[in-house]
Amino acid sequence: MVQVAPKNAILAISPSHYLTFYRMNIAFLGLGNMGVAMATNLLKAGHQLTVYNRTASKADPLKELGATVAATPAEAVKDAGIIFSMVTDDAALQELCTGPDGLLQALPQGAVHASCSTVAPDTNRRLAEAHTRQGAHLVATPVFGKPDAAAAAKLWLIMAGDDEAKQKLRPVLEVLGQGTAQDFGTDPGAANLVKLCGNFMLGAAIEAMAEAFTLAQKSGLDRQQVYEFFTGTLFNLPIYQSYGKLVAERHYQPIGAAPAIIRKDLRLVLDEARTYTVPMPFANIIFDNLSTTVAKKEDVDWAGFAERVAENAGL
Amino acid sequence: MVQVAPKNAILAISPSHYLTFYRMNIAFLGLGNMGVAMATNLLKAGHQLTVYNRTASKADPLKELGATVAATPAEAVKDAGIIFSMVTDDAALQELCTGPDGLLQALPQGAVHASCSTVAPDTNRRLAEAHTRQGAHLVATPVFGKPDAAAAAKLWLIMAGDDEAKQKLRPVLEVLGQGTAQDFGTDPGAANLVKLCGNFMLGAAIEAMAEAFTLAQKSGLDRQQVYEFFTGTLFNLPIYQSYGKLVAERHYQPIGAAPAIIRKDLRLVLDEARTYTVPMPFANIIFDNLSTTVAKKEDVDWAGFAERVAENAGL
């Protein structure tokens, strides 16, 4: 089968065929643990990658794999058909887009920006409008999974934004995750809200384990055995297994995400809860425990907020 | 292969061989939805069953399958090597054991009582001592799973109590659940505490979904789609799928367990938390929501406490 397509075209074909793609020009902005892992998978899939990171040295491993390194966001995106961004928070994304040398300065017509960061729904909504004004599109594309899942191309992805832009993005996303990116409609903020709900539910699972394991331990049971029983039966699920291990061992290393980062996510959850007048008592508790962890300057993974339960029980 | 063993002997052999057992004399006390399903599986496995229930008519289906029906707990257990009990709460178990015509009146030497009810750890501890004084044993044997899991012999079982008694019980339990019953040591109360932790963690998962789905709905998302996404990916687990369906549809029928029953379980959790001075803020919230559901006399499954979140958000 001969495929004829203009340079940089994106074809919506089945996943098993994606290696027959023309090489896409993709820009990847934001090279933290998640970003590097995702960018690496895009390179491996044969795409042509231009990368940018505020701290340039983070780009070195990708340069060795063949990526071009840009000095500014604007330079990174100027020839890109697809742009990925994965940064820490709303301020960083805003700067990346609208700052001096921000990507909005050089956004090519028709480009699609997959905005992967965990940010406020309104941030993506506003930036999506700015993209549209320049003839391009921002699609909110949050991802679920830790850096190791990103490296193994086992992320879960979701999308929301312009329908045509999502269509263009879909085949590229398939090299990053498992299954197809779930489509949450045309409002970019909707995908971010779903992402925030997911992080909240993770936090709830962690707090629930912390309370259960602590009670079990203080009553004389072996914390580890209780963990193993539950995560081998009723809660036989990777997220309970991986976070539960930290909680069971009360050892919150290595740091997948810092407490301040996920505290920001819970803050965004509570912001949305305010907007829509939804009391969320569990979210309050998780946020408060993360706040204490931040206030105490603990150098742990965010799941380390589970230590609040142990401390309050006098352990 | 010829097996030679005294009448009623229990051999610890591999599950695949259990049909070669001698028929055991088993008493089953308490024929609610869970009890009937478990007793049916014991009958199907070839055991000889004597059953008892306060409301006698519940025994009819088992009688048709070959079970003998006893008029009192004492009568039910008088020839039994193994006794199962599965009743609603501590008071019912106490009555079953120590009431007039209670099983302690007729407990055979060496009998093993698998106490499956969700009760306070101390209740099983005290009753275990009473059994021991009569040359028999009570092993706390809580089960995890709804009636349909019980019917499908897919319960998860755990045990705690006298080591030899657990050894006798193990092969009989294998027809009731999946995998081997996890052993939590010689303190019968320990198994109950683990069971309570499990019900608490289920409640936490329900509340977390209720908060997340309600926020999603009020922000404009489709509650059902959010449910389907999460339970197909990060929370791809039967308990999230089955309880989450109720929460997503806001329809809490049929009633697997009444709110008052699980409120009692959460009360027991909080009792243990008091005993061991473990603050459990999530448990407080679940208990309070169950209390409101009971106070409002809502005729729903216990997961219906999730409606508190919807109501508080003005839905």
Next chain:
Amino acid sequence: MVQVAPKNAILAISPSHYLTFYRMNIAFLGLGNMGVAMATNLLKAGHQLTVYNRTASKADPLKELGATVAATPAEAVKDAGIIFSMVTDDAALQELCTGPDGLLQALPQGAVHASCSTVAPDTNRRLAEAHTRQGAHLVATPVFGKPDAAAAAKLWLIMAGDDEAKQKLRPVLEVLGQGTAQDFGTDPGAANLVKLCGNFMLGAAIEAMAEAFTLAQKSGLDRQQVYEFFTGTLFNLPIYQSYGKLVAERHYQPIGAAPAIIRKDLRLVLDEARTYTVPMPFANIIFDNLSTTVAKKEDVDWAGFAERVAENAGL
């Protein structure tokens, strides 16, 4: 004016005339800080006092003031018309009444027992029935105030129980507090429930100050100035002033009541809340903070639970 009355008669006359009373035979059981202060006021008012305390040495100061010291509760009450008890908890009160040499063994016909301890409503209800069976009466008579208020005869008292018995008790109570004891009806438990509500509301005031002062401090304000402003204006009330001082200074000495004692009171509040299905989220928080204070074995006044707020804020 000449008063003629039989020995031990109690006349309902105005407070200013109480010195004209015939001396009453009063037994006082339980000589902690509160008990000693109250018993002293009864002695000063001219009553004839027989006292009892488990640790006998506590009775020494009262002996010097003229009190008779009894070796057992039964001995203390055998000639008494009025009995006061003020002990730590339900178990101590139960022992005092129904233990070997308990007061129920020697309760005179027609005696009135003012049960002042903070106990479960049901404890006083059950003991009241036992008194009635012996031709005497227990009136629940909780008191509000710290030991210094007791010494200054500035307690607030409330009563519930048999109407005639309350009538007999009323003039004696007037030397202990300010104003007249408020009557909460014939159910002795009712007065205890009001007492528990009061301790809960005190706890809520303390937690509220802790949160406010901690926020003020972390924002750069002077904790002490904020305390002084509020307790000089909107919250110009002794309980805010006295407890607030501890919270403002973060110094919880001397110990008016140990955390374990008031944690017991909050536990009783939550027990009643369970019985009547009343979710009380503030009570949960106060109880949990007291639990942590107990779990950490902190040697502070119960208001020291306010330190949980400071700690959680990383102070």
Next chain:
Amino acid sequence: MVQVAPKNAILAISPSHYLTFYRMNIAFLGLGNMGVAMATNLLKAGHQLTVYNRTASKADPLKELGATVAATPAEAVKDAGIIFSMVTDDAALQELCTGPDGLLQALPQGAVHASCSTVAPDTNRRLAEAHTRQGAHLVATPVFGKPDAAAAAKLWLIMAGDDEAKQKLRPVLEVLGQGTAQDFGTDPGAANLVKLCGNFMLGAAIEAMAEAFTLAQKSGLDRQQVYEFFTGTLFNLPIYQSYGKLVAERHYQPIGAAPAIIRKDLRLVLDEARTYTVPMPFANIIFDNLSTTVAKKEDVDWAGFAERVAENAGL
């Protein structure tokens, strides 16, 4: 004694002498219930008042008392030595100052703006800087008290801002409240934070009463009697008496402040708590209960959030 002072001079003299003041030119912006009451007292004290309100008709009663009515904020302040503003929220204050025809357009040199609204500390900080740039001063001057306290000149006032400006303001404030305005330093935001703490503590008192009275009622006591006992003894304080009456009667009329207004205040409290990483569990509960009241569109005084407790108890 003869006082000689330039027109519009403000003399720091004792309260009893304020009638000897030269008439001050005062502008009063924002004529809600609080504003009208305060402005009336300024008129009664002999000051010359120019008033402004977005809805002009609210100014009619003041016009009859001699006030001049201005069409815009700028017009109102153009000859003023002292400016008061009392509006609903941050947006309204911002508009009043920086909007078209905002007061910053016509602010006289040396004028002092007493900003009385309950707003975010940062709002007053930013506006104070804008005033300073124009040679004038904004002093944050929050007030505590309901409209009837304002009418009776029994408000409690606090101040923070430029020292000289506070000095000028002090004698004028004395006709509005009881006692002297407490000085919280030179950071205008500090006074707002204290105000927010006060509203939070009021909310905590209301929730505590709601929980206590509901428990009492469900246990069989008379809600009204419990209210009367506590507010006549331990909680003998106007705020407990006035708000407690609403809670006792479960009748939240008339509306002193709408739930949405005080929900905004609690939101500001929680915003500050985020900024300074101070977990405030009581504040979460009050805010959530106010959110439900807003979500249900209940037409009640803000204290009506106490109904959440009654509802959750099934009343």
